Amino acid sequence: MNDRTERIHVGALARVEGEGALNVRVRDGSVEDVRLEIYEPPRFFEGLLRGRSYLEPVDITARICGICPVAYQMSAALAIEDACGVTVEGPIRELRRLIYWGEWIESHALHIYLLHAPDFLGCDGAVELARSHPDLVRSGLQLKKAGNAILELVGGRPVHPVNLCVGGFYRAPTRTELRSLLDPLEKARKTALATVRWTAALDFPDLRIDAELVSLATADEYPLLDGRIRSTGGLDIPVSAFGRNFTEEQSAYSTALWSSHRGQPYLVGPLARFTLGHARLSGDVQAEARAAGLQGGCRNPFQSIVVRALEVMEACTQALRIIEAYQEPDPPHLEVPPRAGIGHGASEAPRGLLYHRYRIDAVGRIEEAVIVPPTPQNQRVIEGDVRWVVESGLDLGHEQLAWRCEQAIRNHDPCISCATHYLRLEVDS
Amino acid sequence: MTVRLVGLGSELRGDDAAGLLVARRVRVLTGGRATIDEVSDDLDGLIQALLGDGEVIVVDAVRSPGMEGEILTLDADQVGPGETGSSHGLGLAEAVGIARALGGKASLHLCGIRGRDFAVGAPMSREVTHACARLAAAIARLLEVPVCA
Numbered sequence: 001m002n003d004r005t006e007r008i009h010v011g012a013l014a015r016v017e018g019e020g021a022l023n024v025r026v027r028d029g030s031v032e033d034v035r036l037e038i039y040e041p042p043r044f045f046e047g048l049l050r051g052r053s054y055l056e057p058v059d060i061t062a063r064i065c066g067i068c069p070v071a072y073q074m075s076a077a078l079a080i081e082d083a084c085g086v087t088v089e090g091p092i093r094e095l096r097r098l099i100y101w102g103e104w105i106e107s108h109a110l111h112i113y114l115l116h117a118p119d120f121l122g123c124d125g126a127v128e129l130a131r132s133h134p135d136l137v138r139s140g141l142q143l144k145k146a147g148n149a150i151l152e153l154v155g156g157r158p159v160h161p162v163n164l165c166v167g168g169f170y171r172a173p174t175r176t177e178l179r180s181l182l183d184p185l186e187k188a189r190k191t192a193l194a195t196v197r198w199t200a201a202l203d204f205p206d207l208r209i210d211a212e213l214v215s216l217a218t219a220d221e222y223p224l225l226d227g228r229i230r231s232t233g234g235l236d237i238p239v240s241a242f243g244r245n246f247t248e249e250q251s252a253y254s255t256a257l258w259s260s261h262r263g264q265p266y267l268v269g270p271l272a273r274f275t276l277g278h279a280r281l282s283g284d285v286q287a288e289a290r291a292a293g294l295q296g297g298c299r300n301p302f303q304s305i306v307v308r309a310l311e312v313m314e315a316c317t318q319a320l321r322i323i324e325a326y327q328e329p330d331p332p333h334l335e336v337p338p339r340a341g342i343g344h345g346a347s348e349a350p351r352g353l354l355y356h357r358y359r360i361d362a363v364g365r366i367e368e369a370v371i372v373p374p375t376p377q378n379q380r381v382i383e384g385d386v387r388w389v390v391e392s393g394l395d396l397g398h399e400q401l402a403w404r405c406e407q408a409i410r411n412h413d414p415c416i417s418c419a420t421h422y423l424r425l426e427v428d429s
Numbered sequence: 430m431t432v433r434l435v436g437l438g439s440e441l442r443g444d445d446a447a448g449l450l451v452a453r454r455v456r457v458l459t460g461g462r463a464t465i466d467e468v469s470d471d472l473d474g475l476i477q478a479l480l481g482d483g484e485v486i487v488v489d490a491v492r493s494p495g496m497e498g499e500i501l502t503l504d505a506d507q508v509g510p511g512e513t514g515s516s517h518g519l520g521l522a523e524a525v526g527i528a529r530a531l532g533g534k535a536s537l538h539l540c541g542i543r544g545r546d547f548a549v550g551a552p553m554s555r556e557v558t559h560a561c562a563r564l565a566a567a568i569a570r571l572l573e574v575p576v577c578a
Contacts, residue, residue, distance in 0.1 A: 044550075054431045063440070063441060066439075099496070104472075110473070124521055125523065126526075126527055127523055127526035127527055127530060130526070130530035130531055131530040134530060134531050134532075137527065137530075137531060138531060140478070141473065141476060141480075144473050145473070145477065148473065148474075348430075
């Protein structure tokens with residue numbers, strides 16, 4: 001690029017979920033503007049839920065995303081149970097963690113192998129990768145299949161599971177049924193270990209995100225289901241304080257709402273979870289993290305592929321542990337009588353913190369719903385990454401720089417379909 | 430030889446639910462005897478089916494100029510890359526390409542129903558609904574006939 005105005009426009013981002021575009025304007029060698037434009041139609045789920053029964057968000061919000069439905073089901077259930085004064089513990093909670101680990105396995109495997117790996121291995125996409133590295137893609141499909149098997153057995157089907165409800169599950173699998181997953185999960189764990197090792201050997205540009213990292217945290221578990229909200233900036237709050245600490249605003253060029261903390265961008269997702277919670281990973285996963293050069297955390301978004309691989313290894317380890325120790329919950333769900341009030345729920349979707357809030361009336365009708373997915377929380381950091389890529393790559397050709405920008409976005413595995421739902425719609429006419 | 434039916438689509442996008450509707454209808458018509466997969470946002474299930482042996486019939490909505498509700502039979506080569514209603518940008522063409530690159534040898538038959546409205550939240554159009562019923566009946570008759578090896 002030389003001393004004039006250059007524009008990089010990627011009309012439809014490839015290998016991300018949903019529909020979005022990127023616009024960058026460079027003038028006289030300086031980056032003037034970076035816009036990640038989400039043009040997927042808004043989903044209006046928050047409005048759709050008003051007037052519905054408090055038992056319905058678990059099924060309805062699962063439709064927000066085809067790749068992370070369990071995350072929506074969990075955050076919804078936790079928020080409704082919070083409003084009604086019910087806490088789910090014991091074997092039901094363990095079963096919830098099992099299906100959630102299954103979702104992490106299949107979501108991360110898809111991203112690592114079919115969406116992200118091509119960037120590092122010189123391939124245009126998954127088809128070219130399958131031709132040049134068939135064993136790699138087979139490994140990814142095997143991992144994904146293992147994750148899907150958990151969702152299908154525990155949730156009733158691999159996409160938009162139907163067996164989850166407020167209070168737990170409609171039916172609990174038997175011990176024998178769950179033990180059928182042991183063999184594929186043992187194999188998956190070995191594949192996950194191999195994934196950590198080959199991703200750790202990739203070349204990574206040297207980028208450091210300085211934004212505050214935010215995730216759930218508990219005393220003794222890697223962040224997944226409930227806990228408090230903590231950050232690298234010292235934040236330590238209950239989930240119920242989310243709305244007082246994080247704000248959403250409408251962007252002029254996106255149908256997704258943007259989030260900030262104390263007016264600043266922040267990041268949720270694997271890098272945040274790993275940096276804040278790495279000491280609560282299983283011992284052998286921690287050892288692999290150290291061997292990969294990731295002790296103490298990770299702030300390089302290009303290395304998120306390694307962190308996701310570590311999380312897949314942890315997910316397989318925990319899933320095996322849960323199955324070995326499984327006690328069939330009886331009954332499979334707690335009764336949750338409706339109670340007027342406001343409830344808050346948060347869990348760690350594969351892409352990061354997912355927050356739900358519901359206000360329900362005395363007979364269980366939903367009066368208000370707020371859903372904050374991870375991707376809009378990350379949008380400003382993603383734009384900052386793209387700005388860094390452009391500033392450091394101004395000597396590259398236009399096509400290569402555009403590809404680097406797309407890679408910077410793919411580092412964060414954005415779920416654009418999840419991001420585009422909001423309640424306020426203003427029409428100028 | 431096994432014959433597997435895979436219905437693709439999204440329930441949230443109007444006529445894009447056509448493949449799912451056909452799959453469910455065939456399941457009813459064959460009394461659950463046929464091997465049927467519904468693949469919504471995740472084409473991994475299709476890749477797995479194509480990596481197996483036998484024949485795979487894929488049904489999906491088609492976006493192209495022409496009469497809504499028209500039933501088309503397509504070659505895999507006719508499916509364009511890129512525009513999909515499914516998650517993570519893995520469309521039908523990519524799923525087929527991955528399966529073939531990995532040596533998948535299942536014979537693939539593509540049936541499309543031309544749709545009109547693929548907007549999020551849109552209802553399925555009448556023409557597509559009728560076409561789903563016709564195609565489901567035809568496939569159910571086909572699956573009841575032994576396939577010659």
